[in-house]
Amino acid sequence: MEEYPEEFRTPPLPLVAFIGLPEFHLQVTHYLRAEQPPLATVSIPDAIGAASLAGKERRPPDAKLPSPLGVLKAGWLAKHRQKAASVAVAFFPREKIFGDPNQWLSVCTQIDAIKAAIRGRNIKVVVAIAQANAAPLDASEERLQALRKRVETEARCCVPFVTGDVAQLRTSLANLAKLVGELAATFYREEGRRIKTRVEKKAYSSPEFSVRYNFKIAVYAEFRRDWVAAVKYYNAAYTLLHEVPTPPQELQPVQRLVEAKSVAEILHLKLVTLLLHSGNTLEAVTQLRRHLAWYRAREGPPEGAFLHWAWVSKQYKVFGELLQSRLAVAGEKPTGGVVAAVTAAVTASAGGGEREQQPAFYFQL
Secondary structure, X not given: OXXXXXXXXXXXXXXXXEEOXXXXXXXXXXXXXXXXXXXXXXXXXXXXXXXXXXXXXXOOOOOOOOOOOOOOOOOHHHHHHHOOOOEEEEEEEHHHHOOOHHHHHHHHHHHHHHHHHHOOOOOEEEEEEEEOOOOOHXXXXXXXXXXXXXHOOOHHHEEEEEOOOHHHHHHHHHHHXXXXXXXXXXXXXXXXXXXXXXXXXXOOOOHHHHHHHHHHHHHHHHHOOOHHHHHHHHHHXXXXXXXXXXXXXXXXXXXXXXXXXXXXHHHHHHHHHHHHHOOOHHHXXXXXXXXXXXXXXXXXXXXXXXXXXXXXXXHHHHHHHHHHHHHHHXXXXXXXXXXXXXXXXXXXXXXXXXXXXXHHHHHOO
């Protein structure tokens, strides 16, 4: 499994960006990491650095799209796990927000820079007001309303962050974690709906887009820990991949085959990982058999045969490792539980024997 990048081996965590007052970032990061579910963070020292959150301009859902160069975008999943935040938390000291006009003007300038960076990205913005004590924020209601209007956010997204008292700090961290978690879930839900709208409008003719969009919907479901939806859309993406046209067997270029099988491998890996960890071992075995049945015959030209059989071997090895990992997590013996389900599936579908009761069966040379 180590041969795969981390984004394919582990479920994604909602990503939160911290902007400004970097001395607080590490402490909040540790707290969010310990939450259930945990949250990932990216630290941005000041508002100028918020430009790293910007992305390319988005097309309308019904915009006509040209045929893509490939099926999945390289680095898309890594970008959304490491750079494309769902929530931006801007830290400001209380005295700057409620201070003199020059300080307030500085805050407005920084807020405008953040808004410009995330424009069109649907990223949720939270303002955390760092203060030494638990003084109420409504002491200057007019300035507070001006802050909300400037940020264009709801009242609950302007929160105190008390640093001078341990008990109050814990309360502030808990409140911030809860708010950020809710906003992140909303972000990924809305992103999934946005992609679904594009699928429903069918503003594209290339089957590659069907695979790509279902993959994205599945990833956004994973961010929300909606495993059922993730399995559904990974499965849809995998099935739709079979509709992507390929040249006749004797004319198939090695590069085209390698790309198709690489994408299939990613989708298959995500699918069987979720199935095994949710206890649906029978479905995972069925998926493995479907995977191998479809691609085993797609060997391609003779000069690329060695690549094909190395790929087939890898599919068995990886599934064996996943099954072994599942057994270790479940604390079950190799002769029962999960393996019993595997044996039943194999026996029912292909007349399997005793040797297929063990994960080691998939490691045979």
